[in-house]
Amino acid sequence: MNIDIYETDLKKIQRKINQITKKCHITKEDKQKYSNILKQSIPKARSRKKWPHFSYQNLKCQCGCEKMEMNRDFMENLEYLRNAFNRPLVIISGYRCLRYDTKISKPKEKKIHTTGCAVDIKISGKDAYDLLFLAMGVDFTGIGIKQKGAMDKRYIHLDNLSKEDYPRPQIWSY
Ligand SMILES: [Zn+2]
Numbered sequence: 001m002n003i004d005i006y007e008t009d010l011k012k013i014q015r016k017i018n019q020i021t022k023k024c025h026i027t028k029e030d031k032q033k034y035s036n037i038l039k040q041s042i043p044k045a046r047s048r049k050k051w052p053h054f055s056y057q058n059l060k061c062q063c064g065c066e067k068m069e070m071n072r073d074f075m076e077n078l079e080y081l082r083n084a085f086n087r088p089l090v091i092i093s094g095y096r097c098l099r100y101d102t103k104i105s106k107p108k109e110k111k112i113h114t115t116g117c118a119v120d121i122k123i124s125g126k127d128a129y130d131l132l133f134l135a136m137g138v139d140f141t142g143i144g145i146k147q148k149g150a151m152d153k154r155y156i157h158l159d160n161l162s163k164e165d166y167p168r169p170q171i172w173s174y
Pocket of ligand 1: 096097100
């Protein structure tokens with residue numbers, strides 16, 4: 001177990017949380033609560049090699065091509081987020097092949113899912129609030145929010161693309 005890694009991560013996350021919370025109306029209690037959740041989850045997330053909370057079935061392209069080329073760093077981040085969130089995350093879209101992406105993606109997210117650095121998570125209400133807060137703390141740079149209409153159709157898109165390829169950081173709504 002490499003304590004140094006945890007310590008560095010912890011400091012980085014704590015700094016991010018401080019930056020974010022400075023700018024928004026969040027209570028001290030909430031801030032403390034989120035910090036505690038993250039602190040507890042880091043050793044758990046780092047002690048695993050793969051991403052035990054996400055399966056090939058959930059992440060593969062849904063067109064029938066069976067391709068699944070998720071990015072390792074992205075998946076590590078996602079697993080990390082899942083541990084911090086401490087509840088199941090339902091993936092409604094993970095990897096997409098170019099053909100399928102061209103067919104179904106919205107103008108705002110053309111090709112993003114073909115990079116293997118993006119997922120759409122089915123989520124709403126307070127869960128969406130919690131997830132959003134944690135996602136910003138662990139380096140997701142692209143956040144798309146669909147939180148209107150039927151509850152079971154609501155979701156949050158997360159990616160960690162770099163500003164070289166896309167305008168990042170960026171937050172948008174559908
Ligand atoms: Zn496909």
